[in-house]
Amino acid sequence: MRTFKPRYIHCLVLFAVLAPQLSCKKEFLEIVPKGQQIATMTKDYRQILNTNYLTQSNASVYMGDELAALQPFINEHTLRAQRLFKYAERIYEADQLPEEMSSEEGYIRRLYVFNKIINEVMDSQGGTEMEKKAILAEAKAGRAICNFLFLTDFSTPYNPATAATELGIPGLTKADVTLTDFKRQTKQESYEQIISDLTDAIPDLGPLEHRRKISRLAAHFYLARIYMAMQNFDAAKQQLDEAIAEIPKSTIPLALYDYNKVLDPDADETWFPLLLGLFLVGSPQPAENTQTIYNIQVYAVSYVGGNANAFLLSPATIALFDPQDKRPNMFDPLEFNGSATFPLGMRHPIGFGTPVGPSLPDLYLMRAECRARANDLAGAVSDVELLRAQRTGAPAVPPAAAASKETLVRYILDERIREFAFTGLRWLDMRRLSVDPVYHDHVRYAHEVRSIEDVNSDGVAGDVVETHELDPKRFALKFGERMLRESKGLEENP
Template identity: 25%
Template structure:
């Protein structure tokens, strides 16, 4: 494996060279010096490189969670690092990994933000400048949140100031020393970036591959939810749905093609911002992912998600079928973006926690009537707060299957006493990840630890 120093040496050249497909805005001088883009159009093109900016959402957490398992034969074909990932024991991980892929969009965002400091826009360019700046801040914050969910402990008011977070690199200068900030400082940075971005961005982007004000509201709702700040999570989920509250009707074959292997259209009307999880084993092939048996049993026979999300032709195992990334060739690209269904559930959860049970169940019922076979869904009218909350959390898990959210949910809910442990069985040996274990903050790559001297996550 290449050392981090050699990566640093070539990374800037490689990164910029790879982006030339977006347009002829890079120029290599005769002395091989790289001219960094310095105009707004070119900076926007840097951010429009979807290969780097929209496919870096961490999947290690999802691969570590409890919504799926892999068969022994699949496990046997994994390399050693992937085997260790599956049993929460990969403290020898090296480049290329979620850490490296997560910081690539951060670097590009910082490069754009650094160059913006030297641009004085003409009056007619102010709107473009605002969009570029807001987009860069959004991308950086979104990646930081993804990395926090993966490599740091859940946000706890009692320990956030001392718990190890991630590296906040807010400059494109490679000479800046890498140090780990606290979980609190990291979340504060995410919130600051998103609150600035939401002022600068338009309500709707020209395409869901670009950030928008709605997307910034959505990531703020996710951020506050993962912090257990439910009043703020409600506020921003509500802001999302004020702008876009559309839901797919799973009964409508023009919107969801249940009988096909890829039921969902990419960029469908629920999608607010399109992102994808990184490609790692076992997520490189749908057939490798076996749905958790107990989870699958939670879907009733009239719940159309059972047909949309799963294949049952590999009995006794249930394999994965559809997700909001749609069909993308032979490689599985799991959806890690923002969609309206998620924010119905966020708002419902926050309302239930506030004791507003009628309003909470109204949101849940509005979602589920579009998920159940026409005429079969009976709206919920429960009166017990805990029962309503547990129902919403169960539906959250069922609706947001393999979207990169379950790992964070387990961590935050365990802080509240959910006591969710994960068990896996390989070669007749059982592996157990106990609730609130230090291993819920996955180990940083060992080459990063060696090169920077930063402390590793505790075991």
């Protein structure tokens, strides 16, 4: 999907507001000198909040089980991407900081700004009490979302039986760059802090009025996502119902796109043509995407040259789509800038960035899963078919899939793969399913590297030449030696 990166605008605004506190050194939390005041007026805090964009780490994209890799192109990609795909124990070298933490868009810098706002905005000047509370609420919700993304990368999946003793993430609530103690909370404490922030924020959040502003709808959505990660599907369903009740209150358009039209090259409303193999000319910008509730994006793979051919939808994923489904048109079956077709029907994504924040498709599929798990099969089918009517010429859930709770849940999980392939959202599902007593086998615990050559001389290209098993310990990235050296009390993942 055609998008643009806000990074450069973002950097200019942050430097204008926060300068000159960014240091040339790249230590764990080195952002502003001690005692440096960054704002005094309420409007200053609003400006800072409006530029503190959240992005999802692209690590989750490379690790999703809907992907395969293709030789020789994977060998030309970045070492980090190769290691993530291969579920390697080491992602970074000993002298490197994880980019998920230390980059401009990393969790630590985002948390610093959210904490600065939370701790200071109520004492700011020039704003009403209502304005200050609204800014505080958005910052608390932003901190919660950021911490959940942090947990997704650096802690293993939540297991109710062990969460009270397993490690979560550091509970960072102060905007102090001199802080040196980064002892990790338990996983239970980390999740409880996230739930507390979102719950506290909701009363002072407003309706959806901008896709870069956290609304009540977005907060209810994220509470549901948290509860689903915790296997509390009843609580998640309650939040999803609250979220859906917020949809009519939106002051901007919220609606599903009809992929039967916008992904049909021959339809009047089509997003095609495909420009240089890079993006669909007519597809909406993030701020105008009517399916998006809150715009969080992931910038996953390079779409230039051979790197665009390195990671593809696997043959098993391609097999999940029926012939009338239009979603495969979001992916290109041809090699980048070439006429050769990928073997076994594999495809690579079109576009530079993918919206992965709260969205209407995710909202309906999350509620469908919660309904199915509660044995409300008719309600679950209704939610799935609401989405599928906009995706395929065969929207009905097959009778065999709707016959029982378990078959329907599995069908919905497959529908999530069809809808969210190559976004990183499958990795979130893999994490929670890996500890699910019933659906843990709905995860493929291995990645395949296939060859574009006919390596076995059997007349068919795409043979498997490498297999990389997913050790459950790799659900959490390692912090690495340098980060441990610079962060007192931080414990490494196994």
